[in-house]
Each structure stands twice: as C-alpha cells, then as structure tokens.
Amino acid sequence: MDTERTANITIGGEEFTLLLTTKATKEIAARYGGLENLGDKLMKSENFEMALDEIVWLITLLANQSILVHNLRHPDDRKPELTAEAVELLTSPFDLAGCKNAIMQAMYRGTKRNVESEPDGKNTQAG
Secondary structure, three states: OOHHHEEEEEEOOEEEEEEOOHHHHHHHHHHHOOHHHHHHHHHOOOOHHHHHHHHHHHHHHHHHHHHHHHHHHOOOOOOOOOOHHHHHHHOOHHHHHHHHHHHHHHHHHHHOOOOOOOOOOOOOOOO
C-alpha cells in the first residue's frame, strides 16, 4: 500500500488504514458536492449526532478502501469490510475526534501533488 497517501487509525484495538481513492472521491462528491465542501459540512453540521454520523461514514468509507484494494490484490485472502455499526460500537466520541485528524490527513495526502521543476525547463530564467 502506498503509505504516502494513507493515515492509520485504531478502532477496537485493530489498526485500519484510511485511503483516499478515486472511488472514495466519487462517493464523497456525490454526498457533499465535492471534496472542497467536506470541511464545511463537518464544521457546520446542524447537531452533534449529525456530525458523528458524518465522521463515522467517512471513517468507514476510507478504511474500506484499503480493505477493498487488499481484496482486489489478494482474492484468496479476503478481509471483511468495516461497518458503520462496528465503528459506532467500538469507538467513543473522544476517539472520533482523533479519527477526524486522520481523515483530514488521508484526504490531504490523497490529493497532494508532487511538483518538480525541470532545471533547464522553458520557464527557468537564465542568470
């Protein structure tokens, strides 16, 4: 797994890798209208229960991406997907606050672009 675009969380004593994939990005866009609207939605949730629901949904979505990739690459060693109910039962609201940071880290890493300059590219000024 490409660790440059992941973040890890622990749920119920088990470690899960959050991964932003194109599939997850499409699901987030369908739910929020795009990645750029995600932060606003989380910060402006009408009530505490709604905010928790959104965080649980994101944890489940992003954790399942690494499980789905594993299952695709290892069809004979399939792992069960994480459910929202399991996340709710195995975490406390305090745990979810820490998970929120991991969600943002996975999102940032998943959308990060590595830009390299060419030493004698056309936009390089001659000294």
